[in-house]
Amino acid sequence: MTDERKRTGRGSRLSGRTIATRVRTAKGRKTSSTRWLQRQLNDPYVAEAKKQGFRSRAAFKLMEMDDRYGFLKKGGRVVDLGAAPGGWSQVAVERIGPxxxxxxxxxxxxxxxxxxxVLQADFLDPAAPGLIVEALGGPxxxxxxxxxxxxxxxxPTxxxxxxxxxxxxxxxxxxxLIPGGTFIAKVFQGGSERELLARMKRDFATVRHSKPPAxxxxxxxxxxxAQGFRGTVP
Structure with a gap:
C-alpha cells in the first residue's frame, strides 16, 4: 500500500480492468449522445468512482494532483468552487480530516x-464571496x-x-489564502492569458500547469x- 493510500483510505489508482461495452444508437437519441454514453460506460475512472463511492470521476483528478503536489493537509481549510456534484469536496474532506x-x-x-x-450560489454574484468567507470561519x-x-x-467567446x-x-x-497557500484552477490548452499567468508568478512561489492522468x-x-502564496494573512 502506498503512502497516499494509507493517508486517505482510498487510492487514486484504478483497481482493475473493464470490459468494453458497445452502445447501440437508440431511436430518438443523437449520435453525439450515443458516443458520450459509450465513453462513460467504457471509462475505467467512471467505474472506479462508482466502486469507491465518489460522486464523479473528477475525484481522481484532485487525488492525483494532491499525490503529486501535497496541498491537502490535515486540519486545513479548503474552498471548492464549482463543486457539484461533489467529487472534489469528498476528496478534500477525506484528506484534511475531521x-x-x-x-x-x-x-x-x-x-x-x-x-x-455546501452553498448554492453563482460565484460571480457579488454576494457569493462573502457567503464563502462567513462559512469558512477563517483564512x-x-x-x-x-x-x-x-x-x-x-x-474566442x-x-x-x-x-x-x-x-x-x-x-x-x-x-x-494564508501565506504559503495553494490555488488550483481549471484552464484549457492554450493556457491562461499572459497577464494572469504573470500575476500568479508574482503572487505565488511556484506556478505549474498540470494534466492529471484522470x-x-x-x-x-x-x-x-499555484503554491506558496506570498500575500499576508487576511
Missing part, C-alpha cells in the same frame, strides 16, 4: 456532504476551482468566459497549480 473544514459552492444544487458546508489554506462556463461553440472565471477565482483566492486525453482541460 479537524479541517471544506466550503463547497456551485451555481447548481449539490447534495449535502458530511464534513462540508483558507487551499482554494480549488473546477468552474467552467457553458460553451457557446465560438472559441468561450475563452473569454473561461478567463473571466479564472480571474474572479484568483481575485478571491488572493483575499482569503483527465481525458482528448479533453483540452489543464489545471494551473
Amino acid at each position: 479537524a479541517g473544514h471544506v466550503v463547497a459552492l456551485d451555481i447548481n444544487a449539490m447534495d449535502p456532504l458530511a464534513g462540508a458546508h 483558507a489554506d487551499v482554494v480549488l476551482s473546477d468552474m467552467a462556463a457553458p460553451t457557446t461553440g465560438h472559441p 468561450d475563452h473569454l468566459r473561461i478567463m473571466a472565471l479564472l480571474e474572479a477565482a484568483l481575485d478571491f483566492a488572493g483575499s482569503v 483527465s481525458r486525453k482528448e479533453s483540452p482541460e489543464l489545471y494551473v497549480v
Whole structure:
C-alpha cells in the first residue's frame, strides 16, 4: 500500500480492468449522445468512482494532483468552487480530516456532504464571496476551482468566459489564502492569458500547469497549480 493510500483510505489508482461495452444508437437519441454514453460506460475512472463511492470521476483528478503536489493537509481549510456534484469536496474532506473544514459552492444544487458546508450560489454574484468567507470561519489554506462556463461553440467567446472565471477565482483566492497557500484552477490548452499567468508568478512561489492522468486525453482541460502564496494573512 502506498503512502497516499494509507493517508486517505482510498487510492487514486484504478483497481482493475473493464470490459468494453458497445452502445447501440437508440431511436430518438443523437449520435453525439450515443458516443458520450459509450465513453462513460467504457471509462475505467467512471467505474472506479462508482466502486469507491465518489460522486464523479473528477475525484481522481484532485487525488492525483494532491499525490503529486501535497496541498491537502490535515486540519486545513479548503474552498471548492464549482463543486457539484461533489467529487472534489469528498476528496478534500477525506484528506484534511475531521479537524479541517471544506466550503463547497456551485451555481447548481449539490447534495449535502458530511464534513462540508455546501452553498448554492453563482460565484460571480457579488454576494457569493462573502457567503464563502462567513462559512469558512477563517483564512483558507487551499482554494480549488473546477468552474467552467457553458460553451457557446465560438472559441474566442468561450475563452473569454473561461478567463473571466479564472480571474474572479484568483481575485478571491488572493483575499482569503494564508501565506504559503495553494490555488488550483481549471484552464484549457492554450493556457491562461499572459497577464494572469504573470500575476500568479508574482503572487505565488511556484506556478505549474498540470494534466492529471484522470483527465481525458482528448479533453483540452489543464489545471494551473499555484503554491506558496506570498500575500499576508487576511
